[in-house]
Amino acid sequence: MRGVVVTVGGPPGSGKSTAARGVGGFLGRTYYSAGAIFRAEAKRRNMTLPEFGSLAEKNPEIDMWLDEKMVLLASPSSLLEGRIIGELLLQRRIPVYRIMITATEEERASRISGRDAITYDEALQAMRQREASEKARYIRYYGIDLDKLEYDMQVDATELGPIPLREKILADLPPELKD
Numbered sequence: 001m002r003g004v005v006v007t008v009g010g011p012p013g014s015g016k017s018t019a020a021r022g023v024g025g026f027l028g029r030t031y032y033s034a035g036a037i038f039r040a041e042a043k044r045r046n047m048t049l050p051e052f053g054s055l056a057e058k059n060p061e062i063d064m065w066l067d068e069k070m071v072l073l074a075s076p077s078s079l080l081e082g083r084i085i086g087e088l089l090l091q092r093r094i095p096v097y098r099i100m101i102t103a104t105e106e107e108r109a110s111r112i113s114g115r116d117a118i119t120y121d122e123a124l125q126a127m128r129q130r131e132a133s134e135k136a137r138y139i140r141y142y143g144i145d146l147d148k149l150e151y152d153m154q155v156d157a158t159e160l161g162p163i164p165l166r167e168k169i170l171a172d173l174p175p176e177l178k179d
Contacts, residue, residue, distance in 0.1 A: 003095055005074045006177060007086035009149075010101035012127050013108030013115075015157040015165055016081055019101055022166035024079035027178065032073045034082030037066055050126060053133045060141050067142075083134060086151070087144050097177060099169060100151035103158040 006029065010016035017033055024031035041062075042052035056062040070085050074094055080086075086098035103111075105124070113123035138144040153172055157165045170178070 003076045004177065005076060005089055005094060005096045006079045006099065007089065007096055008079065008081045008099045008101060009083050009086055009151070011083075011103075011108060012130055013110075013112040013123075014101045014103045015111070015160070015162065016101040018162045019099075019155075019157070019165045019169060020079055020081035022162065023099075023169050023173075026166070026170055027079065029077055029079040031079050031081065032070065034066060034070050034080070034085060037069060041066070050129060053130055057133055057137060060137075063137055063141055083146065084138055084142065084144050084149075087149055088142070091142075097174070098149075098151045098153075100149075100154045101165070102154065102156050107158045 006023070006027070008016050008020035008023070017035060020033070021031050038052070039049060042049050045052065047055065052062075067082075067084070067088055070080055070082055071088055071092065071094075074080060074085075074089055074096075080089075086096050089096040090098075105127075109120055109124040109127055112118075112127055113120045116123065116126075118126070135146050138146060153169070155165065155168055155172075160168065
């Protein structure tokens with residue numbers, strides 16, 4: 001599996017960013033996050049994340065710019081984190097190992113609430129809105145249905161903290177990816 005790009009995907013609040021940073025660091029791969037790039041662009045435009053997501057729903061070039069940027073960062077020395085980056089690489093016939101991090105909706109909303117210093121109900125509503133927006137955009141722009149994606153590894157992080165999650169992923173990775 002030398003020459004394979006490692007990707008980490010999952011819904012908001014699942015722990016994918018934290019896990020991807022940790023796994024990337026352990027593997028000596030440069031970590032890139034589609035979400036961080038998206039948030040930075042929203043901030044640059046003085047927009048909230050929901051506002052920027054709404055704008056992206058009306059302007060396909062926003063997602064396409066971000067996704068192209070992520071594809072260009074793909075290399076055997078990188079670890080890419082994003083909802084659909086693994087699928088985009090597959091579509092371009094780039095060798096990829098796709099990891100999916102999941103967690104229950106309740107746990108994800110709780111994590112987002114703590115991270116963003118908002119109420120649980122606000123986190124749940126924002127999370128659901130974001131997920132619906134992304135799902136509609138990915139189907140419309142790329143024909144990618146988040147509910148039908150396949151992964152090489154799936155990990156439920158509902159009851160795992162950052163270190164146990166990272167350790168589980170590393171333990172389950174094929175040895176060739178750890179070289």
